Amino acid sequence: MEKPKNSLFLEFLFGGVSTCGAALFTNPLEVVKTRMQLQGELQAKGQFQVHYRNVFHAFITVARHEGVSALQKGIRPALMYQFVMNGFRLGSFQLLNDSLLRDKNGQITMAKSVLCGAIAGTIGGFFGSPMYMIKTHMQSKANLSIAVGYQNECNGLFASLKNIYSQYGIMGLWRGSSGAVARVMLFSPDSLLIPFTASTLSGCAIVACMTPFDVVSTRLYNQKVVGATSKGGVLYSGFTDCFYKIFAKEGLWGFYKGWAASLFRLGPHTVLSLVFWDHTRTLYSRWQHARDIN
Template sequence: MDFMLSGVAACGACLFTNPLEVVKTRMQLQGELKSRGTYRLHYRNVFHAFYTIGRVEGASALQKGLVPALFYQFFMNGVRLGSYAVIESAGYIHTEGRVSTGKSTAAGALSGVVGAFVGSPIYMVKTHLQSQATSSIAVGHQYQHRGMIHALSVIHRKHGIMGLWRGSGAAVPRIFPGGSWLVSLCAGMISSVVVVLFMTPFDVISTRLYNQPVDHRGKGELYRGFLDCFSKTLRKEGVIGLYKGLGASYFRVGPHTILSLLFWNQLRTRHHS
């Protein structure tokens, strides 16, 4: 039941933070492999991106990819928080009757990695759907998926079961620091800044690996893998290219973590009462 309650809590938070995911995805794909000043800047910052998407595509576009986002949150955070609850109940994070910061961090991070791998196909579809935009403000490769089920079936039909986990190698290190959510929450804003700064380059790379065009063999046409994507982005766009969408990531992490834990605590309290 802990897995179920954890997943539902994360979905509740996602309803509020998904627009920031849409903005983050668009900003991370903007100017992909292009030097600064050589491409049209559709999204200047988080607030301008919100305004632009709402003006051109309508307010509903800010919730693009919501269905796979909810499924991803349910699977990933369900596994993450649920696994953490099991580890906590078994007493593995306690030392002499007290919660150990080191063990708690390791348990949260490990749970996050497992959850990220399980939910990787859904995250890829979410990325595809959130990047789909009107041609005048489109960035990155544009897939033409009609929805989550259609996207999963198309990817599986063209590239097989392995195609659904394409890019998952970058998703694991991306979620690893975020897996230690309990420590981040207790340490406060400074710790959140450190986590986001560490996580953003992996987030940018995973978004680009997921969204790149793929040939008939299922191979990415832009990047051969994590290191290739990292080096090409750094060479073409500089360090700033690895931190695109940083503002949206930061504004999302805090509210999403707090809302997830708030809903999770309330659901557990009601369930056990």
């Protein structure tokens, strides 16, 4: 049976809405993760003040110094990022699935599945990059007593976008995107396969592989920029330079700052995304059925 013409649009909509619902609950872990990834930036262990000892201590520290509401910092760009990134990722994957994923017998091939997932992740990561950058800026903005990393000026979502655009042009909105694209093209934490075919071990594997790229993207997005273009990063000139400097200054462990927050976030975010995804589809099916009857 031929699929309806709007199926691609619906895949975009369902994917975006479901992950937005999950982000409402998991954003506090994003705030904590961002702070921990920026803590001790390009400094060896023991040479910086530790404001956040672990995930639970970070929660308490943020709430004590900035109020409980600070744990939802960056929620607006976080929701927009989830909607845009996952909408494009799932929508483009559906399109690729319909045209490329299956062989002549209709069977899914592993090689094509990996390729389509990487392409879909690249598309989603690219279009969601500006929102991820603003989210990072807002989540890292802290009370001076517990501040880590460069403190970007943040005056709200649209004011921040306008400010970056006015200073660095359209390309300034995509600075740091090389890290974000690599982050989402390698693994898909919201994949339907994870909760059904994977165990805790698979979750650990995903975090182990994705966290270094997550740290790099956070550092690239958050660094101070000087000059008239977005290429004038004070600390890192790009993706490769950031990787090298983190390893040289912070060692291998520098790539795994905030890994516990990522691990704690992975399970709830995946499950909640699936729950909202399923309910969104169910509600749409019921609405469509009622419309057909009437």
